[in-house]
Amino acid sequence: MKTTIEISKYPLNEAYKIPIKEFIKRLNSHPELKIITSPTNTLITGNYNKVMSILQDEIKVSFEKYGKVVFVMKVFNGDLLER
Numbered sequence: 769m770k771t772t773i774e775i776s777k778y779p780l781n782e783a784y785k786i787p788i789k790e791f792i793k794r795l796n797s798h799p800e801l802k803i804i805t806s807p808t809n810t811l812i813t814g815n816y817n818k819v820m821s822i823l824q825d826e827i828k829v830s831f832e833k834y835g836k837v838v839f840v841m842k843v844f845n846g847d848l849l850e851r
Contacts, residue, residue: 771816772848773823773841776809780836787834794826802849813849 779787792805795812801822802813812819823841830837 769816769845770813770847771819772844772846773812773819774809774844775812775823775842776840777830778838778840779830779834780838781834787830787837790833791826791830794829795822798822802847804849811849813847 777788777791778784781787792803792810795801795803795810800814800818804811812823827839830839
């Protein structure tokens with residue numbers, strides 16, 4: 769089953785750009801995901817189980833490396849990026 773996730777990351781410190789850019793870079797290292805980044809969020813599309821597994825790992829890395837971080841996600845059924 770395909771899914772599309774809309775995710776935003778809010779590091780709770782003054783140097784917020786680096787943690788956001790690193791997170792997006794790590795997501796882009798997974799070729800099985802389709803990713804579109806905008807100024808306010810990132811859309812991720814792929815196999816539901818794979819996307820959730822990758823997000824679980826990448827969110828954990830963000831928490832461990834940067835401490836307090838807020839993630840806001842919307843989870844959609846299907847590939848919203850498919851044309």
